Every structure is written in C-alpha cells, then in structure tokens.
Amino acid sequence: MTGSRHVTSYAPRFALVAAVSILFFLGGCSSAKRPEAKASTPVAASPSPVYVHMNGHNMFLENIVAVAPGQPVVFVNEDTGMHMVLGYNPLTGKVNPKFSGSLMGTPGRGHPVSTYQIRFTKPGVYYYFCPVHAELKKAPGNVYVPIKRPGVHGFPVPMAGVVIVTTEKALIADDPPSSHRKILPGYFGG
Numbered sequence: 283m284t285g286s287r288h289v290t291s292y293a294p295r296f297a298l299v300a301a302v303s304i305l306f307f308l309g310g311c312s313s314a315k316r317p318e319a320k321a322s323t324p325v326a327a328s329p330s331p332v333y334v335h336m337n338g339h340n341m342f343l344e345n346i347v348a349v350a351p352g353q354p355v356v357f358v359n360e361d362t363g364m365h366m367v368l369g370y371n372p373l374t375g376k377v378n379p380k381f382s383g384s385l386m387g388t389p390g391r392g393h394p395v396s397t398y399q400i401r402f403t404k405p406g407v408y409y410y411f412c413p414v415h416a417e418l419k420k421a422p423g424n425v426y427v428p429i430k431r432p433g434v435h436g437f438p439v440p441m442a443g444v445v446i447v448t449t450e451k452a453l454i455a456d457d458p459p460s461s462h463r464k465i466l467p468g469y470f471g472g
C-alpha cells in the first residue's frame with residue numbers, strides 16, 4: 283500500500299483519466315486497509331483471557347500472572363466450596379471494591395463452574411486475596427500481607443495472588459500453561 287501511495291504522490295498531473303481512476307481505486311483500497319490495521323491494535327491488546335483456577339486446596343493455582351492492559355483475567359472455581367477474590371492495597375490495607383468477586387462452588391466435572399472476569403486498563407501490580415480463606419495482617423515494614431486464616435486447610439500459603447498488568451511481552455509469555463485453559467479437567471476438588 284505504501285507503494286501505491288508513493289505512486290499517487292508522484293503521478294504526473296496530466297496522467298490519463300483511466301490511470302487516475304485506477305490510482306483512486308488503489309487509494310481507496312489503501313485507505314480502507316489503514317483503519318483495519320489500526321483496528322487490529324485493540325485486538326492484539328485484548329487477546330484470549332488468562333485463567334486463574336481454584337480447587338479444594340484453598341489457593342490460587344496461578345497466583346502470579348501477567349496480562350496486557352485490557353486483557354481479561356478470569357477466575358475459575360473448580361472447588362465444591364465457594365471462594366472470593368478481593369483486591370487490596372498492600373501499603374494501606376484498603377480493599378478495592380472494584381476488584382471483587384464471589385465464586386460459587388461446583389459439584390465437579392461436567393457441571394457449570396463459577397467465574398469472575400476483570401480487565402485492568404492501567405499497567406501496574408494488582409494484589410488480591412480470598413477473604414474466606416485468608417486475612418490481611420500488618421507486617422514489618424508497614425505493609426499489609428495476606429495470611430492464612432486460622433483453621434483453613436490446604437497449603438501453608440495464604441489464598442492470595444498478584445496480577446501484573448504490563449506491556450512487556452516476555453512477562454506475559456512466562457504465564458504458566460494452565461493459565462491458557464478455562465477448565466483444568468484434573469483440578470476439580472474440595
């Protein structure tokens with residue numbers, strides 16, 4: 283298309299009418315393609331979702347994921363019990379009501395699963411925890427960290443995670459393979 287535009291710019295003024303109309307036509311093609319190229323940018327910026335899974339182990343399987351701005355993050359509950367996702371600021375301990383979802387349990391494989399989807403438009407690091415299975419506690423250094431709620435079974439780690447929103451493609455490429463699949467057939471539990 284650049285070529286035809288080049289020809290258009292330098293075409294002699296007295297070019298044949300036919301040639302002009304051909305160039306016009308080519309010009310039309312070129313300008314028709316340009317918005318298409320622009321329109322592909324948002325598509326590239328919001329590719330398929332990144333999935334974060336839960337099961338009976340009361341943790342987020344992919345507890346650190348990186349996504350592009352606008353790319354959906356989908357939390358998927360494959361546990362029989364319910365979980366919640368709640369964003370927080372580690373510097374203040376304040377929770378973020380805009381990053382908040384409840385996910386009902388599922389009886390298991392073949393049954394519907396509860397999901398919660400969110401998109402972040404601004405690059406940054408977004409912290410979250412499940413307030414059912416973890417709680418925020420002030421830690422040395424005046425930061426708030428999620429700790430495992432007393433009595434919660436599962437792994438010793440608290441049920442919490444981080445979403446990194448970045449334009450750095452290498453970080454996004456490091457996401458675990460399981461984060462590309464909505465349902466992990468072997469991961470139902472609880």
Ligand SMILES: [Cu+2]
Nearest residue numbers: 365412414415
């Ligand atoms: Cu939970």
